Amino acid sequence: MADFEDIRPYHDDEVEQVLKNLLKDQDFLSFLAKFRLGSAYKFLPRMSRQLVRLTLAWQLRKIHNIKDFQLAVARTAKKLVKETMTSFHSEGLEQLDPSQSYLYVGNHRDIAGDSMLLDYALYLLGRDTARIAVGDNLVQRQFATDLMKLNKSFFIRRSETGAKKVYAALLQSSQYLHESINSHNSVWIAQSEGRAKNGVDLTDPAVIKMLLLAERKRALADVIRDLHIVPVAIAYEFDPCDVLKAQELHSIATQGSYKKAPGEDLLNLVKGLGDFKGRVTLRFGHALTGQFEIPEQVAAEIDRQILDGLQLYPINYWALEQLALTSEEASGDSSLDEYQTVWRQVAHLANVKDAAALVRRLEQCPVECRREWLQMYANPVVNKVRHGAANLAPA
Numbered sequence: 001m002a003d004f005e006d007i008r009p010y011h012d013d014e015v016e017q018v019l020k021n022l023l024k025d026q027d028f029l030s031f032l033a034k035f036r037l038g039s040a041y042k043f044l045p046r047m048s049r050q051l052v053r054l055t056l057a058w059q060l061r062k063i064h065n066i067k068d069f070q071l072a073v074a075r076t077a078k079k080l081v082k083e084t085m086t087s088f089h090s091e092g093l094e095q096l097d098p099s100q101s102y103l104y105v106g107n108h109r110d111i112a113g114d115s116m117l118l119d120y121a122l123y124l125l126g127r128d129t130a131r132i133a134v135g136d137n138l139v140q141r142q143f144a145t146d147l148m149k150l151n152k153s154f155f156i157r158r159s160e161t162g163a164k165k166v167y168a169a170l171l172q173s174s175q176y177l178h179e180s181i182n183s184h185n186s187v188w189i190a191q192s193e194g195r196a197k198n199g200v201d202l203t204d205p206a207v208i209k210m211l212l213l214a215e216r217k218r219a220l221a222d223v224i225r226d227l228h229i230v231p232v233a234i235a236y237e238f239d240p241c242d243v244l245k246a247q248e249l250h251s252i253a254t255q256g257s258y259k260k261a262p263g264e265d266l267l268n269l270v271k272g273l274g275d276f277k278g279r280v281t282l283r284f285g286h287a288l289t290g291q292f293e294i295p296e297q298v299a300a301e302i303d304r305q306i307l308d309g310l311q312l313y314p315i316n317y318w319a320l321e322q323l324a325l326t327s328e329e330a331s332g333d334s335s336l337d338e339y340q341t342v343w344r345q346v347a348h349l350a351n352v353k354d355a356a357a358l359v360r361r362l363e364q365c366p367v368e369c370r371r372e373w374l375q376m377y378a379n380p381v382v383n384k385v386r387h388g389a390a391n392l393a394p395a
Contacts, residue, residue, distance in 0.1 A: 002175040007155045009131060010146075012065040018146050019060050028143035029053055035270060069150045070119075070129055077120040085277050086237070090121040092284030092309070096230065098127055101186045102287065103177065103211075106232035107201035107306050108190035110241070110272040111138070111265065114234050115188045117282055122186075131180050133173070133189040138265050158193065174213035181227055188232075191302060197245040198372075199379035201233075201310065203302045208295035221292045231285035231302045233309035237278030237395075239376070240271050243365045246373035253372065279395055283309030307389035312381060314394050317350035318358050319377035326371075339378060342385045351394055 010018060022028055026049065033041040033048035041048040063069050081088045096102065108114055119129040132153040138144060148155075154176060157169035180187050192204035215223045239245065251258040285305035292298045323336055324343035352358070365373045384392060 002172060002179070004154075004172065004176050004179070007157065007172065007176060008149075009152045009154055010066065010149045015063065015065050015069065015150065018150060019063060022143060022146055023053055023057055023060070025143050027141060029056075031141075031143070031266075032056070066150065066152065070123075070152070073116070073151055074120060074123045077116055077123075080116075080273055081120070081280075084240075084273075084275060086279050088117065088120075088280045088282075090117075090124070090282040090284075093121055093125055093127075096284060096287070098125075100228060101181050101184045102130075102228045102230045103181055104130060104186065104188045104230050104232045104284075105191050105203070105207075105302050106188060106234060107310070108192065108195045109234060109236060109239065111195065111269040113236075113272050113277075114190070116273070117234065117280065118188050118232060121282055121284075128186065130186040130188045133177075133187060135193065138269075140263070141266065144266060170210050171213050174210050174215075177211060178214045178227070191231075191299075191306065195245075197249055197376065199376045200383050201303075201306055201380070202383070203299035203306075205295040205299045208298045212295065220294070220298075221290070224288055224290075224292055224298055229288045229298075229302070231288075231305035231309070233281075233283045233285070233306040233311075235281045235311040235313070235380070237280065237313040237315060238276060238361070240275030240277060241268050242361075242373060242376060243369070244268060244271070245376060246365055246369040249372040249376070250369040279311075279313065281311035281395065283311070285309055303387060304389070307384050307387050308391055310380060310384065310389070310391070312384070312392065312394045314350070314352045315358055315361075316377050316381050317346065317394055318352045318355060319374040320381050321347070321350065321352075322362075323371075323374050323378050338382060339375075342382050345385060346381060346392060349393055 029049040029052050033052045036052060037048045063072060104118060106114055106118065115132045122129050129152060133156055134148055134153045135158045136155045137158060156173045160166050160169045177187055192202065192207060211227060212220060212223055248258045288298065288301055290301060320339055320343050323339035326336055362370060362373060
């Protein structure tokens with residue numbers, strides 16, 4: 001039997017000790033104090049940590065197992081939906097068998113928000129939440145590891161080096177995914193490694209190959225059917241991390257690389273959860289049952305369902321229009337030609353009622369990064385048109 005000790009979520013009998021450790025973790029208490037108390041932490045760090053510890057101890061007093069922790073997360077999710085979203089709409093889950101475990105393969109826009117909202121949708125229908133696949137690049141701090149493992153996350157070891165170690169890590173992940181589905185635990189995994197910072201949602205066939213590793217001697221179509229793969233599309237009207245993503249994309253475009261600051265992923269996680277998102281739409285597809293022969297066919301079907309389900313918003317069309325106008329003005333810039341071509345096809349669908357608000361949002365982005373910012377919002381429209389997807393109308 002495969003050993004999953006280094007990647008699995010916590011068990012019920014580990015919860016109380018982990019919570020006690022968190023209440024003693026000065027790094028964790030400082031992080032929370034900075035987030036909750038702001039300037040007060042700067043002037044009174046020790047007192048701020050103590051206040052946060054006492055408050056947290058009171059909030060955690062009734063948590064004794066994973067289910068208790070998940071209920072606390074659900075309350076937080078409800079609060080975030082109310083405070084950071086104009087609306088949250090989920091559809092398609094009611095068509096899936098509640099007695100069946102599924103492997104939800106979703107597009108990935110927000111570090112923690114995507115899986116949190118999937119779990120929240122499951123919770124609202126009274127269904128068990130899913131185990132969450134997380135890259136080990138996000139576990140640079142012990143408290144982050146603890147919180148994720150309390151929330152049914154397991155780790156995919158992407159930091160391994162050397163062919164044998166990389167293969168062993170991928171095989172272990174594949175085995176754990178299969179074990180989860182076979183033991184009636186649903187799983188969420190992103191369609192590709194990392195967030196789609198440029199707004200282009202496409203499935204990496206390497207993810208499909210990883211899923212197949214544990215059952216590589218069986219027919220591909222049989223393995224895919226037994227995993228009960230359900231594509232899931234999530235769309236945020238406004239991305240809380242849009243400026244940060246644009247700056248990263250601009251650095252890569254102009255300098256060839258981008259170096260993350262220490263703790264940057266954790267700060268992105270907090271911003272993604274806590275800042276305004278406008279309308280958010282989550283759509284579940286149908287379980288894959290086709291006679292697939294190669295991983296690329298599986299990836300294409302996941303892409304079809306995700307792109308068909310991906311909701312567009314006025315900001316996507318407005319950004320596309322700005323790039324199309326830029327293309328007309330900047331003769332010879334072939335990189336913008338597709339935006340102009342797609343805009344001509346879909347301009348009749350645009351329904352922008354408050355362009356001034358969108359201009360103000362764009363102006364929050366540094367001038368040199370605004371092309372990447374616009375592309376991030378326009379690319380979902382372009383990607384849908386490029387792949388012949390349905391549902392082009394904006395919400």
